[in-house]
Each structure stands twice: as C-alpha cells, then as structure tokens.
Amino acid sequence: RDGALADAVGRLAEAFSKIYGEVSGGSARMWLSGSWPDAALEIEVIPPGKPPTRLESLSGGEKSVAALALVAAVAAVRPSPIYLFDEADAMLDAENCRRFAKILRILAYSGSQVLVVSLKRETLSEADRILGVTDSGGRSRVVGVDLSRYPG
Amino acid sequence: RDGALADAVGRLAEAFSKIYGEVSGGSARMWLSGSWPDAALEIEVIPPGKPPTRLESLSGGEKSVAALALVAAVAAVRPSPIYLFDEADAMLDAENCRRFAKILRILAYSGSQVLVVSLKRETLSEADRILGVTDSGGRSRVVGVDLSRYPG
Amino acid sequence: PTIREVRIRNFKSFRSLNLPLLPGITGITGPNGSGKSNLLESIAFVLGHRGRGLRAARLGNLVSRGARRAEVTLKIATRSGERTVSRGIRGSTGFYRIGGRIVPRYRAELLLRELGYRADWYTYVAQGTVTRLVEMSPRERVGIVEEIS
Amino acid sequence: PTIREVRIRNFKSFRSLNLPLLPGITGITGPNGSGKSNLLESIAFVLGHRGRGLRAARLGNLVSRGARRAEVTLKIATRSGERTVSRGIRGSTGFYRIGGRIVPRYRAELLLRELGYRADWYTYVAQGTVTRLVEMSPRERVGIVEEIS
Ligand SMILES: Nc1ncnc2c1ncn2[C@@H]1O[C@H](COP(=O)(O)OP(=O)(O)OP(=O)(O)O)[C@@H](O)[C@H]1O
Ligand SMILES: Nc1ncnc2c1ncn2[C@@H]1O[C@H](COP(=O)(O)OP(=O)(O)OP(=O)(O)O)[C@@H](O)[C@H]1O
Numbered sequence: 281r282d283g284a285l286a287d288a289v290g291r292l293a294e295a296f297s298k299i300y301g302e303v304s305g306g307s308a309r310m311w312l313s314g315s316w317p318d319a320a321l322e323i324e325v326i327p328p329g330k331p332p333t334r335l336e337s338l339s340g341g342e343k344s345v346a347a348l349a350l351v352a353a354v355a356a357v358r359p360s361p362i363y364l365f366d367e368a369d370a371m372l373d374a375e376n377c378r379r380f381a382k383i384l385r386i387l388a389y390s391g392s393q394v395l396v397v398s399l400k401r402e403t404l405s406e407a408d409r410i411l412g413v414t415d416s417g418g419r420s421r422v423v424g425v426d427l428s429r430y431p432g
Numbered sequence: 433r434d435g436a437l438a439d440a441v442g443r444l445a446e447a448f449s450k451i452y453g454e455v456s457g458g459s460a461r462m463w464l465s466g467s468w469p470d471a472a473l474e475i476e477v478i479p480p481g482k483p484p485t486r487l488e489s490l491s492g493g494e495k496s497v498a499a500l501a502l503v504a505a506v507a508a509v510r511p512s513p514i515y516l517f518d519e520a521d522a523m524l525d526a527e528n529c530r531r532f533a534k535i536l537r538i539l540a541y542s543g544s545q546v547l548v549v550s551l552k553r554e555t556l557s558e559a560d561r562i563l564g565v566t567d568s569g570g571r572s573r574v575v576g577v578d579l580s581r582y583p584g
Numbered sequence: 585p586t587i588r589e590v591r592i593r594n595f596k597s598f599r600s601l602n603l604p605l606l607p608g609i610t611g612i613t614g615p616n617g618s619g620k621s622n623l624l625e626s627i628a629f630v631l632g633h634r635g636r637g638l639r640a641a642r643l644g645n646l647v648s649r650g651a652r653r654a655e656v657t658l659k660i661a662t663r664s665g666e667r668t669v670s671r672g673i674r675g676s677t678g679f680y681r682i683g684g685r686i687v688p689r690y691r692a693e694l695l696l697r698e699l700g701y702r703a704d705w706y707t708y709v710a711q712g713t714v715t716r717l718v719e720m721s722p723r724e725r726v727g728i729v730e731e732i733s
Numbered sequence: 734p735t736i737r738e739v740r741i742r743n744f745k746s747f748r749s750l751n752l753p754l755l756p757g758i759t760g761i762t763g764p765n766g767s768g769k770s771n772l773l774e775s776i777a778f779v780l781g782h783r784g785r786g787l788r789a790a791r792l793g794n795l796v797s798r799g800a801r802r803a804e805v806t807l808k809i810a811t812r813s814g815e816r817t818v819s820r821g822i823r824g825s826t827g828f829y830r831i832g833g834r835i836v837p838r839y840r841a842e843l844l845l846r847e848l849g850y851r852a853d854w855y856t857y858v859a860q861g862t863v864t865r866l867v868e869m870s871p872r873e874r875v876g877i878v879e880e881i882s
C-alpha cells in the first residue's frame with residue numbers, strides 16, 4: 281500500500297513542480313510525510329519573486345494559481361475526458377488569468393473537453409468558442425457570442 | 433429578551449428590504465421564526481425579474497448582492513466608524529459592481545470610512561481615491577493611483 | 585470520448601435546451617443569475633457529482649420550478665460509436681437511462697466509468713471552491729492521491 | 734471618529750509604512766500577492782478582529798519574516814482630539830499601547846469601543862467570505878441580531 285502511494289505521489293509531485301514552474305515562473309514541491317495510514321501530503325509553493333512561505337499566508341490569487349496547477353498535475357497523472365471550471369479565476373488579476381488560460385490549454389492539448397465559466401476577458405479570449413447564457417423571467421437560454429463584442 | 437430581539441429584527445428587516453430594493457430593483461424580506469432561545473432569522477430574496485426562490489438556489493452574484501445589502505442594513509441600525517471590504521465583488525458582473533458601489537456610497541454618506549479592495553474598474557471608479565499596492569521581493573509598498581491609467 | 589450534445593429538460597432554470605458541444609476549450613459567460621452554473625451542474629449531475637456542487641438540499645430542488653420531472657441527456661461520441669446517457673428526477677427520486685431505456689444506477693455509472701468519466705474533485709471545480717484544494721489539511725490531501733494510485 | 738494614519742512596522746509583507754487615510758471611500762488595488770489583504774488585516778488586527786480574517790494559525794505568523802516584533806498604530810481623530818492606539822506582537826505574545834504607553838488589553842479594547850469601533854462580522858468582510866453571510870443557517874443568523882439588539 282505504501283509503495284503504490286509513494287509511486288503515485290512521485291509522479292504527481294513531478295507533474296506539479298513542472299506545471300507550476302512552467303505556468304507561473306515560481307517553484308513548487310510536494311512530498312509524503314508519515315506512512316500509511318497516517319500519511320500526509322505536504323505542499324510548498326513559492327510564487328515568482330517571493331521568498332518561501334507557509335501555505336496559509338499565500339494570497340487568494342496565489343492560492344488559486346497553486347490549486348489550478350494541482351488540478352492540471354492530477355490530470356497529467358490520471359487524465360479525464362472532461363473538466364468543468366466555474367469562475368475559478370474570480371480572484372485572479374489579468375496576468376494570472378493568462379496563466380489560468382495556459383493551464384486550460386494544457387488540459388485541452390491532451391484531448392480533453394474543457395468548459396470554463398468566466399466573467400473575465402483575459403480568460404475567455406483563450407477559449408476556442410464562447411457561449412453566452414441569458415435569463416428572461418427566470419428561464420435560461422444559450423446564445424453564441426462573438427468575443428470582439430464582449431464588454432471589457 | 434424576546435421583545436428586544438423582535439424590535440431589532442423589525443428595524444433590521446425594514447432597512448434590509450429598503451436597501452435591497454433601492455440598490456437592485458428586486459425585493460427582500462426578513463422575519464423571526466420561533467421564540468427565544470430557539471429563534472431563527474429567515475431571509476427571502478427575490479432578484480429583479482425573477483420568481484421567488486430558495487436562498488440556496490440563488491447564484492453566486494445574487495448571493496453576494498444580498499449579503500452586501502445585509503451588511504448595509506445592519507450598518508443602518510448600528511453604524512460603525514469604519515468598514516473594510518476585501519474583494520467582496522469577486523463574483524459580481526459589471527452591473528452588480530455598480531450596485532456594490534451604491535452600497536459603499538450609502539455607508540460613506542453617513543460619515544463612515546470605507547476601505548475597499550477590488551480588482552474591478554466598475555467598483556474602483558466610485559471611490560474617492562485609489563491606493564495602489566505593489567510588491568518587490570516580498571516587501572509591500574503603497575503608491576497613489578490615477579484611475580484613468582487603470583488597466584480595464 | 586467527447587460529449588457531442590447536452591439535452592436538458594426542466595433542470596433548474598433550463599426548461600428545454602439542446603446544446604451541441606465541441607472538443608477543446610468552450611468559454612461560458614453571461615450576467616449574474618443567468619444560468620451559467622446551472623449549465624455546468626446539469627453536466628456534473630449526469631456524470632455523478634453529488635452534494636455541494638449541485639447547491640440543492642434535496643434532489644427535487646434540481647427540478648425546474650413548477651415542473652414534476654427533470655432529465656439531462658449527454659450524447660457521447662466514442663471510438664466505437666455514439667452512446668447516450670441520461671439522468672433524471674421524477675418527484676424526488678432519480679432515474680437513469682442508456683440509449684433511452686431505463687437502467688439501474690450501477691449500469692449507468694459503469695458505462696460512464698468505462699468511458700473514463702469519473703466524478704472526481706479535480707474534474708469539476710464548483711464556484712467559490714478553487715482555493716479549497718490548497719486549504720485542505722495535509723492529511724485530507726492524501727485522499728487526492730489515493731484516488732489516482 | 735476617522736482613522737487619520739496607519740503606521741505599520743513588520744506586519745506580514747509590510748516592513749515600514751506610514752499611510753495617511755481620509756474620510757469617504759478609499760479604493761485599494763494591485764496585483765495578486767502585492768499585499769492588499771495584508772493592509773486591511775493590519776487595520777482589522779488593531780480593531781480586535783481575530784481568527785480566520787487574519788489567515789494565521791499563530792500570532793507570531795503575523796510578524797514579518799525575519800523580524801522579531803510587529804506593531805500597527807492607528808491615529809484616530811475624534812471630536813475631543815487625537816488618540817493613538819497600537820497593537821503589536823513580540824515573539825508570540827501580543828501587547829497594546831495607547832498614546833505610546835503600554836496598557837493592558839482591556840484598556841485598549843475599552844477605548845476602541847468608546848470610539849465606536851467594534852470587531853463585528855459586518856465591519857470586515859474578509860476575502861472570499863461575502864456569501865457566507867447569506868449561507869449561514871437561520872439559527873446562526875440570529876447571532877447577527879443579538880449583537881445589535
Ligand atoms: N429549480 C429551479 N427552478 C428554476 N430556477 C432555478 C432553480 N434553481 C435555481 N434556479 C435559478 O437559477 C438562478 C441562478 O442561476 P446560476 O446559479 O446558474 O447563475 P450564474 O449564471 O451562475 O450566476 P453568477 O454569475 O452570479 O454565478 C437563480 O436566479 C435561480 O432562481
Ligand atoms: N509574515 C509574513 N512576512 C512576510 N510576508 C508575508 C507574511 N505573511 C504573508 N506574507 C506575504 O504576503 C503575500 C500575500 O499578500 P496578500 O494576501 O495581502 O496579497 P493580495 O494583494 O491580497 O493578493 P490577492 O489579490 O491575490 O488577494 C504573500 O505572498 C506572502 O508571502
């Protein structure tokens with residue numbers, strides 16, 4: 281049991297470090313402490329240009345980028361045919377929205393379908409197509425959207 | 433005890449309905465069910481153009497607007513000299529950001545100081561002044577910001 | 585496999601929708617309260633996601649106001665042809681279909697699993713939950729790895 | 734009363750800051766990780782907010798990396814003149830000052846309360862918590878009213 285876990289963590293840690301580094305320019309590590317069944321998965325994330333810090337003191341945006349890199353890392357180890365994101369970029373500034381879009385592209389590149397709900401132009405501009413959802417009197421409908429008309 | 437609670441709820445409910453209605457064009461109600469000590473505070477919120485619905489099925493943005501109206505209602509009953517908001521507009525679209533800005537103006541109008549952290553132009557453009565925060569190598573600094581140069 | 589179409593009948597704010605889907609990245613946008621999350625939830629619902637991601641205390645709350653029945657169908661293109669999987673609610677009990685015929689839940693879940701669809705935490709990041717992945721305790725995080733080992 | 738100036742020494746990512754504040758609405762913006770939340774937290778810290786809003790498991794984690802002491806001072810203009818209230822951390826124990834002189838915690842809290850500053854939930858909406866006000870159970874919500882009745 282310990283062996284299988286250690287092997288999976290090894291692969292996941294490698295993918296997490298690689299993807300977080302590629303996407304953000306910072307560095308990330310992951311390792312297993314303790315042994316089965318009291319094992320724990322430790323994570324350290326160092327945003328670009330910052331000294332190492334406790335995970336709890338990362339900012340909302342820094343945590344979001346780390347979490348999204350983790351999703352992509354798990355996906356690299358165990359791919360899924362579809363990924364659904366609902367405003368995962370809510371706390372991201374423009375630069376980090378572009379990093380999120382890179383992560384979406386990594387997921388789609390391996391053949392998966394990616395549906396991403398967003399209110400932000402930086403994220404949506406990376407999509408292959410955009411669906412608009414509207415409501416009238418409590419009933420929702422879907423229309424096609426042309427990005428060039430999208431309000432900034 | 434019941435009397436004081438019923439009185440406070442009466443004032444709060446009136447302020448909540450008035451502010452939510454003014455700011456969003458929808459309607460909101462609040463009432464006390466049960467009696468002390470098992471009393472419960474019930475809330476119903478009906479976003480503009482929608483039929484009545486359970487609170488759990490409101491959207492993220494609809495819940496945010498209701499919660500911010502609740503903050504302003506409590507403030508009307510028991511004012512504070514200062515209010516701090518940290519990206520409370522993260523899930524809001526442009527129209528609701530303007531509603532949030534109206535709520536901030538209601539708070540400031542009664543003489544309170546309001547500090548609002550935001551990444552969104554629609555919210556920031558209502559502020560009396562804007563402070564920019566930057567980081568270099570893990571050390572934060574504050575600079576004045578001119579809104580006209582603020583990236584959309 | 586790729587979901588080619590989502591057909592929704594009376595799921596939350598969607599009364600009737602036939603939505604073709606394509607591979608790659610599809611952006612979804614629109615005003616607050618328009619139904620974006622409901623659309624994602626309708627897909628997550630068929631794929632077996634439960635609980636907090638569907639924002640409903642009871643299954644019956646997923647049925648459109650005023651209707652008695654809800655059903656969401658996914659048309660999935662696979663290497664060996666097209667499969668359709670549906671999940672629905674009548675009153676407050678759920679039902680499943682494969683190719684239009686009612687089947688027990690385990691059969692529908694088995695088919696989805698065979699196609700690679702798993703209702704794992706990392707395949708649906710619900711609104712407002714993204715930082716939770718990092719805020720979990722190190723002990724809880726081991727659960728992530730157990731699923732993939 | 735109005736906070737006229739915030740003086741920070743070694744609070745999280747702020748090593749040394751003297752920031753004049755004005756009445757009305759002050760917007761604060763900047764890139765992710767620049768220190769916006771830390772700035773609000775430094776004010777909330779003096780006003781007596783604890784727990785989740787300060788994102789630190791221990792008081793000592795609020796002190797800037799590498800420093801041994803942190804202190805935040807608020808210069809508050811009141812009708813009867815100016816008062817300065819400080820809260821700080823040395824190692825992992827806290828201390829308070831009024832007008833530069835060390836005082837016990839209850840004295841500082843009393844002064845803030847007299848000026849109308851209360852560390853209530855509705856005076857500081859921390860990042861990511863806004864919808865929690867509506868998602869509370871009806872029983873929990875009664876707590877809101879108890880504070881104001
Ligand atoms: N069972 C139901 N029947 C009809 N309408 C429903 C039902 N459940 C929820 N709704 C409606 O769905 C709307 C919310 O939709 P949804 O959460 O998808 O919005 P959204 O586009 O994600 O908005 P946001 O940008 O604020 O997150 C609510 O206004 C609610 O009235
Ligand atoms: N004790 C400390 N000493 C030094 N730096 C710290 C300390 N605690 C936290 N930090 C730093 O503060 C930064 C986060 O700041 P903060 O949360 O205020 O950012 P923010 O501007 O609110 O970002 P966001 O827009 O993502 O919410 C982290 O990068 C972290 O390294």
Ligand SMILES: [Mg+2]
Nearest residue numbers: 491492621711
């Ligand atoms: Mg939503």
Ligand SMILES: [Mg+2]
Nearest residue numbers: 339340770860
């Ligand atoms: Mg922040």
